[in-house]
Amino acid sequence: MKKIVLWLQENYLALVAPVILLAIWEAAGKYGLIRTNLLPRPSAIAETLLELLKSGELLVHLGTSILRVAEGFIIGAALGVLVGVQVALVKKLRIAVSLIFGILRPIPVIAWIPVLILWMGIDEASKITVIAIGSFWTVLVSVVQGIRNVDKKYLEVATILEKDHITLLTKVILPAALPSIFTGVRVGIDVAWRSVVAAELIAAASGIGYMIMYARELSQIDVVLVGVLSIGFTGIIIDQLLRLLEKRLLRWNINLHDS
Known part of the structure; x- marks a missing residue:
């Protein structure tokens, strides 16, 4: 209390x-x-929200989008960590991919949607790939920056103690880079949500983006706003859960800064 x-x-x-x-x-x-036909009152939006909850329509579409975000983000974040570690630690690899990454990274995720539809069709694979692409770059940059900003004193101590490469990576480098990695993960979740909504707006038969687009075609502005607000509230919940996880995993880092 x-x-x-x-x-x-x-x-x-x-x-x-x-x-x-x-x-x-x-x-x-x-x-x-x-004009309430363009911007309904909060009370009217609340009534629509209750109706969509009772019918189960909102939960079905929201659940579909959450599942897509989870699948795409896990793939993109995992690849971002794996590639990021290699790029950060291997100088020749970092130089080799610098131009390629420099060209690909600024491309908006939404620009990949038509390409992926042509390659994969409008099934789940194209939507999940869009989310994975958006998440990949965010996590990759955070991993690279986090590892390259590791205090050199830690590395010197590990070298003096003659720690092997795996121990150096798992016990020194990654723990020290975790705050930066978690920042990338939280931003990556936001990118994943924007990606899935963009994909569902263009080509989908379910999901919160599809619900928003379908409601727009029927001029149901209250349903559109319920969908938009649902994305915002879901994003807040996910971000808070990640904050709690970060506090638990990085308790040592918080205590260090507080001392």
């Missing part, structure tokens, strides 16, 4: 600000200051 009270004291502004915004929005819609 004390933790809840303390959290409310520290974060009350984060709760008050949205309430004030919703109240202004509701009043503006009620008194005709905004």
Whole structure:
């Protein structure tokens, strides 16, 4: 109970600000200051949300998108870590791929969607590949930067103690780079969500992006906004879960900075 009270004291502004915004929005819609056919009142959006929850439509589409994000992100993040470690540690490899990566990395994920549809069709493979591509680059950059920023003193101590390469990597380099890697993972999740929604908007028969696009075609702006807000709330939940995981795994790092 004390933790809840303390959290409310520290974060009350984060709760008050949205309430004030919703109240202004509701009043503006009620008194005709905004066109409710273009921007429905929060109460109308809440009613639509409850209807979609009762029918199960929202949960089905949201669940489909979450599953795609999970599959694509795991593939992209795993490859990002594996390739990132090699690129960071092997100078010749880093030089060899610098031009290739420099060309490919700035390409927006959405630009790959037409290409992947031609290669793989509109099945799950193309959507998951889009998510994997977006996640790969974010995690790769974080891994490379994290490893290259490892304090050289750690490496010198490990060398003096004559640690083998595997021990050096698993016990020194990766733990020291974990804060940067976790940052890349959190940003990678955001990219994964943007990627899956973009893919579903263009070619899909299910998913939250498909629901938004289909509702737009029917001019159901309330359903569109429910879909958009669902993505935002899901993103917050995932980010908070990752923060908790980061605190548990990096407790040593937090204690070090606090001391």
